[in-house]
Amino acid sequence: MHKLWLKKPKLNYSENVIDIVQYGSSIIDGNFPNDIDLAVIFNKISLKDQLNESQDIKNQLTKISQLPIHIKSFDFYSLFDKSNFAREGIFFYGISILKKDYFSKILGFTPRLQIFYSLNKLKKKDKIRFNYMLNGKKGKYGILRKYGGRLVKPGMIEISPEYEKIFNDSIKEHISSFTIKKIFSLI
Secondary structure, three states: OHHHHHHHHOOOOOOOEEEEEEEOOOOOOOOOOOOOEEEEEEEEOHHHHHHHHHHHHHHHHHHOOOEEEEEEEEHHHHOOOOOOOOHHHHHHEEEEEEOEHHHHHHHHHEEEEEEEOOOOOOOOOHHHHHHHHHHEOOOOEEEEOOOOOOEEOOOOEOOHHHHHHHHHHHHHHOOOEEEEEEHHHHE
């Protein structure tokens, strides 16, 4: 298992740590990651102290992980910097190991993916198959119920970011053209 927040690790860290966030390919269900990406978010402290504490946290987490851990440290200000290429992954996909929920919820937002599709060009039997894939058939759950997605309106599904690959792959089996939009909703 590569979802560290599910392991409920007992970590020793200072009060300067705001959060420890897992992000990247290890978050997405259906992926086979090579490593685990972590961001340690600090209050404003020296870079040397950030690096020392990050290394200590990495050593603790390495004991419970089968995959190598890649760790980055940020103070709260550098996290928002536009030159920070990990910013989107941390805010949109990142899950707090300490709070066991999306990191963006600290800021009052929940990340969601909206998938827009059209069944207009499909034959009736293919539309029915698509519906079974979403909603299930004969007592079996469809992917919406199985992964906590919801049909907002015909042609639009809303899901959690970690299930992007599962929905993407399932929909591609039926429809070649669809659009995925990343949104944040207020809590």
